[in-house]
Amino acid sequence: MSHDNISxxxxxxxxxxxxxxxxxxxxxxxxxxxxxxxxxxxxTDIDERAAQRAERQVSLLFVTSMxxxxxxxxSYVAIKPDKLVFIFxxxxxxALNFALGMTLAVALFCIGAGAVHWARTLMxxxxxxxxxxxxxxDDEVRADVIQQFKTGAAExxxxxxxxxxNTMIGSMAMVPLAGVVLLRDLGPLxxxxxxxxxxxxxxxxxxxxxxxxxxxxxxxxxxxxxxxLTFAKxxxxxxxxxxxxxxDEDFQQAIAKDAxxxxxxxxxxxxxxxxxxxxxxxxxxxxxICTHVGCPISLYEQQTHHALCPCHQSTFDLSDGxxxxxxxxxxxxxxxxITTDTEGYLVATQDFTVPVGPSFWERSA
Amino acid sequence: xxxxxxxxxxxxxxxxxxxxxxxxxxxxxxxFAPAEKAQADSSAQSLAIDEGKRLFAVxxxxxHGLNGEGSADGPSLVGVGSAAVxxxxxxxxMPAQQPGAQIxxxxxxxxxxxxxxxxxxxxxxxxxxVTPTSEQYTSTETDAISKxxxxxxxxxxxxxxxxxAGGALTQGKYxxxxxxxxxxxxxxxxxxxxxSMPVFPEGTMPEKxxxxxxxxxxxxxxxxxxxxxxxLGSLGPVTEGLFGWIFGLxxxxxxAIWVAAHTTxxxxx
Numbered sequence: 001m002s003h004d005n006i007s008x009x010x011x012x013x014x015x016x017x018x019x020x021x022x023x024x025x026x027x028x029x030x031x032x033x034x035x036x037x038x039x040x041x042x043x044t045d046i047d048e049r050a051a052q053r054a055e056r057q058v059s060l061l062f063v064t065s066m067x068x069x070x071x072x073x074x075s076y077v078a079i080k081p082d083k084l085v086f087i088f089x090x091x092x093x094x095a096l097n098f099a100l101g102m103t104l105a106v107a108l109f110c111i112g113a114g115a116v117h118w119a120r121t122l123m124x125x126x127x128x129x130x131x132x133x134x135x136x137x138d139d140e141v142r143a144d145v146i147q148q149f150k151t152g153a154a155e156x157x158x159x160x161x162x163x164x165x166n167t168m169i170g171s172m173a174m175v176p177l178a179g180v181v182l183l184r185d186l187g188p189l190x191x192x193x194x195x196x197x198x199x200x201x202x203x204x205x206x207x208x209x210x211x212x213x214x215x216x217x218x219x220x221x222x223x224x225x226x227x228x229l230t231f232a233k234x235x236x237x238x239x240x241x242x243x244x245x246x247x248d249e250d251f252q253q254a255i256a257k258d259a260x261x262x263x264x265x266x267x268x269x270x271x272x273x274x275x276x277x278x279x280x281x282x283x284x285x286x287x288x289i290c291t292h293v294g295c296p297i298s299l300y301e302q303q304t305h306h307a308l309c310p311c312h313q314s315t316f317d318l319s320d321g322x323x324x325x326x327x328x329x330x331x332x333x334x335x336x337x338i339t340t341d342t343e344g345y346l347v348a349t350q351d352f353t354v355p356v357g358p359s360f361w362e363r364s365a
Numbered sequence: 366x367x368x369x370x371x372x373x374x375x376x377x378x379x380x381x382x383x384x385x386x387x388x389x390x391x392x393x394x395x396x397f398a399p400a401e402k403a404q405a406d407s408s409a410q411s412l413a414i415d416e417g418k419r420l421f422a423v424x425x426x427x428x429h430g431l432n433g434e435g436s437a438d439g440p441s442l443v444g445v446g447s448a449a450v451x452x453x454x455x456x457x458x459m460p461a462q463q464p465g466a467q468i469x470x471x472x473x474x475x476x477x478x479x480x481x482x483x484x485x486x487x488x489x490x491x492x493x494x495v496t497p498t499s500e501q502y503t504s505t506e507t508d509a510i511s512k513x514x515x516x517x518x519x520x521x522x523x524x525x526x527x528x529x530a531g532g533a534l535t536q537g538k539y540x541x542x543x544x545x546x547x548x549x550x551x552x553x554x555x556x557x558x559x560x561s562m563p564v565f566p567e568g569t570m571p572e573k574x575x576x577x578x579x580x581x582x583x584x585x586x587x588x589x590x591x592x593x594x595x596x597l598g599s600l601g602p603v604t605e606g607l608f609g610w611i612f613g614l615x616x617x618x619x620x621a622i623w624v625a626a627h628t629t630x631x632x633x634x
Contacts, residue, residue: 043631084590094592120629213519214570223568227558230569231519263563298523299534301561306535310523315535326535 036127044121054121061114068107075099194360197257198244199336200351201237207347209235210260210285210338211243218345221283224264227302231288232260234348257356259288260336261298262346265305265319272321278337280346285336286322287356290314292329294357307333330359417486420479424460433490438464445557446493447484452553454480456546458560466537467560494556502552504576513581516574520565521582528599529585534561544586548579 044051075096083095090098137145158165202208209218213231224230233255235243244254264283270276275284286307290297295311305319314327322333334352341347355363372378422431428439435441442449453459457471475483484496506512518527526532529543538561543551555575558564565575597604 040630040632042629044629046631084592087594090594092590092592093594097592098594116624120624125629212569214516214574219569223566225564225566225568227564228566228569229520229563230565296523299540300563301534301538302558302563303561304535304538308535310532313535 036129039126042121042125051122054117058114058118058122061110061117065107065110065114068103068110072100072103072107075103194357194363195355196351197356198234198237198240198254199258199348201239202234202348202350204349206238207339207341207349208237209243209341210262210346210348211235216243219262220344221264221281221340221346224262224283226264226266226282228262228264229298229300229302230262231298232262232285232346234258256289256294259296260285261288261300261307261333262286263300263302263305263318269305269319271317271319272323275321275335278335280338280340283338283346284318285338285346285348286316286318287334287336287352289333289357290329291324291331291333291356292327292358297333413482413485414489417482417484420475420483421486424475425483428461433487442487442490444491444493445487447481447488447496448494448553449557449559450484450487451480451496452550452557452559454483455553456550467539470541494553497549497552497556499549501572502548502576502579504573504580506577509577509580510584511581512574513577513579513584516570516578517581517585520570521578524562526599527601528596529582530599543582546582546586548583551579551582552576 044054079096079099081094081096084092085095085098086092087098153159199208210232211217211234212219212223213233218235219230219232233244234240237243240248244251244258248254262283262285267276267282270279270282270284276282279285288296288298290309290311292309292312292314295309297307297309297314297316299308299310300306300318301308305317306325307316307318307322309315309327309329312328314329315325316322316329316333317325318333322335324330324332331354334354334356336348336352337350338346338348421429421433425433425439425442428436429442430436430439433442435443450459454475455473455477457473458468461468462471473480481496487493488495504513517529521529524532524534524540525543526540531540531542533539540562546554552575554562555565555570555578595608597608
């Protein structure tokens with residue numbers, strides 16, 4: 001880039017520059033502040049043609065940005081959202097996404113690049129030392145301010161009329177309570193909702209069938225092979241004659257507590273007698289909701305009987321009453337007591353005995 | 366030769382020698398690996414069980430016992446059915462190279478007729494899931510892919526990832542990627558529950574639903590368009606964030622360094 005170098009005769013006198021303010025004042029002192037190096041002019045400072053070229057370059061960048069913005073709007077209008085194009089190395093991508101991303105990137109980049117180029121070539125780059133000042137005001141100003149404050153306090157009677165002062169503090173402390181009360185409008189109180197699930201309607205006289213999430217049919221124990229994993233929801237009950245359905249208005253709230261993970265383990269592999277008794281011939285029904293922060297947990301390994309939570313790696317041993325064997329969960333997964341009805345379908349006859357999902361303050365068990 | 370010896374002290378000489386040594390070792394292993402000897406003639410289809418028993422004795426019995434009764438090294442194969450054999454051998458998982466947290470898929474060394482013979486022998490040990498026919502795992506319904514997507518997200522995505530890219534399980538085990546897995550093997554995996562995977566029996570997931578899942582997985586792995594461009598392994602925000610931090614910030618830093626390295630001063634120092 002030889003044309004960027006300007007012949008020495010066009011530069012300001014090099015000798016004069018070296019005697020500028022920046023050089024050490026006392027040559028004898030080896031620790032003297034060397035000061036700033038002498039200011040060097042830029043090509044655009046001394047060559048008007050270069051300055052005009054830089055100006056055009058900056059303007060070109062800004063104009064490019066404008067065109068890219070126009071391109072962004074045009075792409076949004078013109079390109080159909082489902083159009084795919086092949087672009088190396090991205091593969092088949094949405095033409096609209098690609099066009100919007102590229103035009104917006106160009107528009108923003110050119111504004112930045114133009115600003116940087118402008119600052120580097122045309123704005124002043126003369127070094128300017130700025131001395132630091134003490135932060136503290138001088139004594140006279142301080143005394144004056146303190147005097148004014150005291151005068152104000154005395155004139156308002158703030159210190160003398162204590163009743164006014166105390167009631168004012170009281171009123172200001174009370175006002176935020178109005179906002180606190182409004183928080184009540186965030187929703188109904190949870191009351192005892194966290195303590196029970198949709199299975200609470202199950203009783204020994206009116207059991208609720210376990211319904212397969214895949215087929216929407218009740219299941220018999222023989223449908224579940226050893227080593228199988230099935231997800232289940234509550235079947236018909238008094239309040240839901242068709243069972244829990246996706247179309248129910250409160251489906252998401254209900255399934256967040258009622259979801260079951262059914263596994264079948266060889267009865268001789270079960271290590272916990274209490275858990276084994278809650279199941280039916282090795283079929284165990286556990287809550288699908290992790291007791292740590294409530295992620296749906298169903299990464300089940302049929303050989304080790306481990307269930308792993310994908311969020312924080314809590315691991316439960318489903319053959320041992322869903323004991324926590326790793327991770328941050330504080331409780332075993334709650335287990336639902338199941339049996340079969342007269343037709344042989346798997347049913348629940350009672351709710352979970354402990355609240356499902358993560359711990360909460362008033363958790364009873 | 367003189368030319369070669371003159372360069373023996375070149376900094377890269379050791380690397381070149383190492384590469385040659387590795388290539389020769391690998392080549393010799395490939396040529397003499399014992400696995401190749403397990404090939405047997407498959408002329409006697411009518412005596413499939415006898416032939417299968419012979420193949421079983423060579424390739425499987427050291428862990429699973431001469432009659433598939435199992436040992437300390439391998440589980441009993443009584444009642445696993447022909448589908449389990451077709452999956453395990455067909456995907457190259459069996460015969461296993463070495464014990465470990467999980468037996469990985471590798472190149473299958475048996476012909477399909479060998480596998481069928483072994484499957485016939487193992488099926489003769491006790492009733493179990495039968496190798497599916499192509500009508501069983503091929504869906505003809507037009508809405509199979511979308512229904513299969515629903516079922517996949519309910520039953521499979523927790524381990525195999527929303528795009529079938531696989532994921533980690535406990536203690537070194539993992540759910541493998543489903544990319545490139547044949548329709549038959551996907552169906553058999555659901556039927557038999559290989560290794561850590563649970564079984565999805567006919568009683569809880571009927572054949573039609575398995576077909577739909579197969580259709581979805583095959584579509585996801587082969588045809589599904591990816592409007593977002595680079596999938597970065599379909600692993601979600603982890604790889605995307607890493608890519609953003611390393612490449613995005615890396616480019617910004619490189620540009621900043623480039624700008625600062627180019628002075629605008631008239632006199633270049």
